[in-house]
Amino acid sequence: MPMELRKRKAPESAPAPAKKAAKETKPKAEPKPKAAKAEKKEKPAEKEKPAEKKDTKKEKAPAKKQVSSAAPSPFPEVGSTISLATFGGEVETNDAEKTTLKDLVEASKAGVVLFTYPKASTPGCTKQACLFRDEYTPLTASGLAIYGLSNDSPKANTTFKTNQKLPYPLLCDPAQTLIDAIGLRKAAGGGATRGVFVVNKAGKVLVAEAGSPDGTVATVQKIVADL
Secondary structure, eight states: OOOOOOOOOOOOOOOOOOOOOOOOOOOOOOOOOOOOOOOOOOOOOOOOOOOOOOOOOOOOOOOOOOOOSSSSOOOTTTTOOOTTTTOOOOOTTTTTEEEEEHOOOOOSEEEEHHHHHHHHSSHHHHHHHHHHHTHHHHHHHHHHEEEEEEEHHHHHHHHHHHHHSSSSSSEEEEEEEHHTTTTTTTTSOBBBBBBEEEEEEEBBEEEEEOOOEEEEEHHHHHHHHHH
């Protein structure tokens, strides 16, 4: 009998290799937050300059003479009567004897003439003092007593009186109390301004004014003529 040809079974195909299991994808790590940008570096602070050392050793300025800044008193009103007991304070003669205007008036026969001058032994003051010297006899014939008045020292006024052979006393008023009271203190710097003041025995003001060397003498001559 013919042999039956049997069909061979096709070999079973090998199973397809299993697909590699997909790699487990690791979850992506969350991106690390980027470090905050470093703050801008601050500029280094400028170094403070060392403070200059103050020189604690200050040179002491030479002490200035204190001068009263108060305004000079106004002239006493001509024709008014002043209180001699309290007027002008105390002054001294060139012989360093203490006195007051009240004492001088009481010692006079008709009153007192005070002529003021800025500084002893200076040209203008010498002229003024010598004019009163030359007119001394006629001016005192009426009973008025004559005195020069300044803020000079007794020594300076004694030298002035001696050198010019003045027949009347010179009054020294360094505190300028009497000079101020009669209205003849300088507005700036202190001291006496040139002028003349006349008061009678009753304390009545006959003259109170500034003037020149010749003018002060002429004013007193007029007063004497009226007396």
